[in-house]
Amino acid sequence: MLDRKLLRKDPQAVADGAAAKKEKIDINLWINADSKRRELMLQIEELRKHRNSLSKAVSMKKRNGENADSEMALSRDTGLQLSSLEKEISAIDESLAEMEHTFPNIPDADVPLGGEENNVVLRSWGQIPEFNFTPKPHWELMEEVFQPEAAGRIAGSNFILFRGWAARLQRTLISWMLNYHTEAGMEEIWAPFVAKAESMTATAQLPKMEDDMYKIGRDGLFLIPTGEVPITNLYRDQMLEEADLPVRLCGYTPCFRREAGSYGKDNRGLNRVHQFEKVEMVRLEHPDRSEDAHQELLSHAAGMLELLGIPYRILLLASGDLSFAAAKCYDIEIWSAGQEKWLEVSSISNFRDFQARRGNMKFRPNGGGKTQFLHTLNGSGLALPRLIISIVENGQQADGSIILPPALVELMGTEVIR
RNA sequence: GGAGAGGUGGCCGAGCUGGUUUAAGGCGUACGCCUGCUAAGCGUAUGUAGGGGAAACUCUACCGAGGGUUCGAAUCCCUCCUUCUCCGCCA
Incomplete structure (x- = not known):
């Protein structure tokens, strides 16, 4: 959610930001409703003030045993006027809130404009593996598991099913990644894998992504599309002290996505599935430090790939490729040797105060003073199926066996999968 | 699923026989005083959001959410959400 003050002061910036994200919004509709609301509010406050003073007069007179009929009659009239204005304003409030929930976050100034084709490759790491045979895609290498x-x-x-070493590899990776994060000082969270609409709205999956989520109709719950939802919502409606910041969290969750309308597009094998496992990093930061935190999360996530020896590249996403709630986002892509293409394994986003406003997440500055919305960030660390693709395809040998990254050997109990 | 008890400002906690409570008190926090040293004491300030004012200040709303009764609701009634206790059921 954006600051109403910003919407009033600089509606053009909001409109431009939405356009850059290819979101259609009608800011004028909001402006008109907002000024109508303020007008009504003035009248309402005037009437309430009047009624309050009448009430006080009634109370005084009654205490003194005097007759207060005329004040009571006046107060009743005022109440009637009030209730019709209040009905009017609550309708306006509702439509304002509804509109505001459809206004996307504004991209940061250093985000390139345009669609996917304008994403910028910032840097890459590692050698793309070469083979003296034709490397196979993972679905061939993993046929049995x-x-x-x-x-x-x-x-x-x-949906996917792993058996044997693939199941073990997935479990190993989850554990290995969580160890990596917690050793760097993050707190590990185990959270519910379902969330209510309120939580989905706070992190901004709702209203926009409703069709992409699985809904449990009977209880009105949604299966989470990312661990971001429960882990960030851990702090919904919470007030922190500045000294509590930053809050650094990580956690494993499955992610459920209907992927409506994406059939037939890059969805062979493990590339795109309805349920996948992911370890997520979440950070709550002081607004002054969220940019630094963003860089830190990025290099922390990339560090895992270096330990695993997987070539990767980092993209700064263009505005049109940014998610609804993000102000800025880096994607990490890893090399798939069998498909000869880059696969996104991590999106690392700074939401600034956008989610914090929706979810009412604040902190009190050192030395007191006005409470402020904090900044939220998150990043995958990492998504599993595509990581498994890379490990398997990049590590393959001519005989179909797979050499595991040395970092995983201890937990996997073997160096090579045959 | 059944029965009962709660949900008040950052936290704890009074108020809940409706009107001097536009939420007492405490903790925490900030500033000051005192004190020969990371303590204690004293004083003052301190909820959130929005409006008006150059400012001191002032107005309005908010006591889980929504509705109702009333001249007037934290306080009474209804619905829902949620927490806890006991019982049942399941693991």
Whole structure:
């Protein structure tokens, strides 16, 4: 959610920001409703003030045993006027809030304009592996341990099922990544894998992404599309002290996405599935330090890939590729040797105070003073299926065996998968 | 699922036989005083949001959410959410 003061002061910036994200909003509709609301509010406060003083007069007179009928009659009239104005204003409030929830966050000044094609590759790391044979895609290398047909029988198409070493590799990676984060000082969270609409609204999956989420109709709950939702919402409606910042969290969750309308597009194998596992990093920061924190999260996430020896590149996303709530976002992509393409394994975003406003997450500055919205950030650290793709495809040998990254050998109990 | 008890400002906690409470008191915090040293004491200030004012200040709303009763609701009534206790059920 954006600051109403900003909406009033600089509606053009809001409109430009939305346009840069290819979101359609009608800022004039909001401005008109807002000024109508303020006008009504003035009248309402005037009437309330009047009624309050009448009430006080009634109270005094009654205490003194005097007759207060005329004040009571006046007060009743005032009350009637009030209730019609209040009805009017609450309708306006509702439509204002509804509009505000559809206004996207404004991209930072250093975010390039344009669509995906304007994403900027900032840097890359590692050597793209070369083979003296034709490398296979992971679905061929994993034929015995990755069984989409079985998952389809159980849950429907585009769900996945691992057995044997693939299941173990996934478990190992989750554990290994969580260790990496907690050793760097993050607190590990285990949170619910479902969330209510309020939580989804705070982190801004709602209203925009409703069709992409699984909803449990009977209880009005949603399956989480990312660990960001429960972990960030841990602090919804909470007031922190400045000294509590930064809050550094991580956690494993499955992620459920309907991926409506994406069938047939890059969805072979593990590339795009309805349920995938992910370790998420979440950070609550002082507004002055969120930019630094953003850089830090990025290099922290990239550090994992260096330990695993997986080539990656970092993209600064263009405005049109930014999510609804993000002000700025880096993607980390890793190399898939069998498909010869880059795969996104992490999105690391700074939301500034956008989610904090929606979720009412504030802190009290040192030495007291006015409370402020804090800044929220998050990043995948990392998404598992695509990480598994890279490990498997990049580590393959001519005989179909797979050499594991040395960092995983201890937990996997072997150096090579045959 | 059944029964009961709660949800008040950053926290704790009074008020809940409706009107001098436009929320007492405490803790915490800030500033000052005192004190020969990371203590204690004393004084003052301190909820959130919005409006008006150059400012001191002032107005309005908010006591889980929404509705109702009333001239007037933290206080009475209804619905919902949520926490806790006991019982049942399941693991």
